[in-house]
Amino acid sequence: MPRKEQTLRNTTTGASTEAAIRTMSNDDNLVHERRQFIAGRALPLFVRQGFNRTSVREISQACDMSIGAVYHYLGSKDDIGLLVAEQMRREMIEFMNHAFEDPRPVESLRSSIAEWCRLCDRLKDNVLFLYREPRNIKEAVQKRIAEVDEQCISMFDKVLTMGVEAGVFKIANTRLFALNVYVLGNMWAFGRWYVGKFMTLDEYIEFQTDALLSSALNRR
């Protein structure tokens, strides 16, 4: 599906967010690896205690590193937010590149919902962080995230539109419907209503897909 990829490449090309982060090291691989490590250890702390209530000292301790070492690979605490955002972005782009292999609308919608929910489940903490701490992510990076959000929604929109054009779906507002799909993935990640307490991820995917399809399918 080269068309899609081009579209994506067009809008997401540009200096990688990560490359903009200051470091004292020249070993790119090491830098990347250490940053992922730090972000991975910091993120649960952010989710549990909040970004502002988590000190760099705590982060360095969670990493079994010195404070100086953390700053060796990062320019500032805020940069960890960028890494979290960037990881989400990377995975979403990955997701968009691999979903929709199927040209059949129903199958395509099914698989994209499932994949999307699985992605949100895997990056639960990133999703939460992006909801909760937008003020701790640089405006520019928020925009980059908004962009992939938008692309993601557009992708769902396209699948739906395709289905509508094929006469398989009947949807009054595909854009809003696509947004619903998007939110439904995030919703699983939100621990707030304990969805995970009374349902497995697979059941969740199944029920939600069925509900959406029963609403979208064109009957006549």
Added chain:
Amino acid sequence: MPRKEQTLRNTTTGASTEAAIRTMSNDDNLVHERRQFIAGRALPLFVRQGFNRTSVREISQACDMSIGAVYHYLGSKDDIGLLVAEQMRREMIEFMNHAFEDPRPVESLRSSIAEWCRLCDRLKDNVLFLYREPRNIKEAVQKRIAEVDEQCISMFDKVLTMGVEAGVFKIANTRLFALNVYVLGNMWAFGRWYVGKFMTLDEYIEFQTDALLSSALNRR
């Protein structure tokens, strides 16, 4: 519908959160009024800049008060979070006491969705605050909020279950469906995807209601 009201009363009774907040004044009316005023001025700041990035000095300035005056009516900055939560809670209880006058499932669902969305629209900032800053709200108060959330979802659940029992709806998992209704209200409040940019609240309510109904309705 007295049964519902009783249920609600039973679970929501308890010492008001507000009464637990320290104050230097004995004039209850004044205290309440000033607190609402302070919370009202502070909330937009929190939403715009984040709770931690908003200083008490800024809040006092936004209120045209001295810092000391703010602390005359509040025990701490965190207490403003409680007020925000409490306001949401109050309005949700109010909402639950007045919705669903209609015994017809479809009408009842329609009106409850509409009212719920309007409530979320009205308390947009409170909704956002509760999503973003849970770590700045005392555990106990988060629980109180979770309680009304739960009651609210249960309420939607009951409407749906009623409809299912009446043979009007056909829903695989009413609980999850109810959760979808709940989230759909919050979703409007979330500026993140700019739903409001391409749609009015009324349109949003209409489209979403239709989509949900088309999914829920039992077609023989």
Added chain:
Amino acid sequence: MPRKEQTLRNTTTGASTEAAIRTMSNDDNLVHERRQFIAGRALPLFVRQGFNRTSVREISQACDMSIGAVYHYLGSKDDIGLLVAEQMRREMIEFMNHAFEDPRPVESLRSSIAEWCRLCDRLKDNVLFLYREPRNIKEAVQKRIAEVDEQCISMFDKVLTMGVEAGVFKIANTRLFALNVYVLGNMWAFGRWYVGKFMTLDEYIEFQTDALLSSALNRR
């Protein structure tokens, strides 16, 4: 014993400490009465929590008065310290005017020790306050207190000297011995070593008097 009284009058004459405290009222009796009341309620708080850790609000509440009322009779929180000091001073002067009716050295020492201990017991809190919070009493007032301290010690000194001159006592350094008598009174007031836990005031007086006498008495 007019000689003594003259001495005292000479050094203690001067503007009363209390008269120097600002007030909004002209009714001298009322002012005095209220001040004693306030000081009496505040002193235990100071002893229990410390002067600085006791707020004017707390004091006003302990007095069942408004903050404004407290300031109606006092110019500042510090003034309460002055009142405490002044009360001690007044009682010590009173004490000095009435002790020593007896010309016999031993009897005179006995009674003055006993009276002094009883005074310290009665003004326990004042004694403690003067030890603990000298930095919260104006320099000038500290000096006035030091003056009566000095007079008190001198008084004991005189009794001892009289005894030495009469050949009844044999004391190497009457000044230091007098100081010991003084401290022994304060010592009772100091809860720190729980003297009061294993001894009544009367026993304390008896033992201490005997010990001092057995040290002071001239044997040959």
Added chain:
Amino acid sequence: MPRKEQTLRNTTTGASTEAAIRTMSNDDNLVHERRQFIAGRALPLFVRQGFNRTSVREISQACDMSIGAVYHYLGSKDDIGLLVAEQMRREMIEFMNHAFEDPRPVESLRSSIAEWCRLCDRLKDNVLFLYREPRNIKEAVQKRIAEVDEQCISMFDKVLTMGVEAGVFKIANTRLFALNVYVLGNMWAFGRWYVGKFMTLDEYIEFQTDALLSSALNRR
């Protein structure tokens, strides 16, 4: 005199107060050294101005450190009080372990009085602080201090009792007599009556020892 030492060790064992103080550093030696330094610079300020009237800023300036550096080694301003108390405690334990080598009651009393007075002279400011600012020392630490106070008094008591049993002393209440010895040391540290103005420490020790002995000695 191994029995005494054992007794002391038994009751004074326990987690060091200092170990309970929070620090950002892991270098125990550095932490201890810096804390002693800070406490040493702060204590005279406390004595001169009072604990509450001395700000952390002043302390940090007196130490030629930044405020942050002070908090790097201490968890709070109050902790300096603990250090002051702990230093007194340490020295008193040291004192108790080394005094009383002499089995002759009179010599033993003489030397213990002298050593005690010298200790109080050396730790003048600590003594004053403990008298004046008990409300700024955690209850638990006050208790630990009360414990060594008690041990110290008991130690004097034992010496006296030994003398009484040997028929050398005749004392009605050794416990109270011991307390007098204790207080007499503190009394020197109290600047309040300017004992130091008209007497050297050695003279003070001499006079007080003679007075006590002349009271304690058994004259058939």
Added chain:
DNA sequence: CATGAATGAGGTTTCATTCAT
């Protein structure tokens, strides 16, 4: 590369005192 001591601006909070009512 790594460490962690040091910095100090800036945050929250307290509280003596004033003054309009």
Added chain:
DNA sequence: TATGAATGAAACCTCATTCAT
């Protein structure tokens, strides 16, 4: 005379960041 809301300076403390080692 009495009230208590309001003030705002100043206190304690945190923590992101730097930099000498």
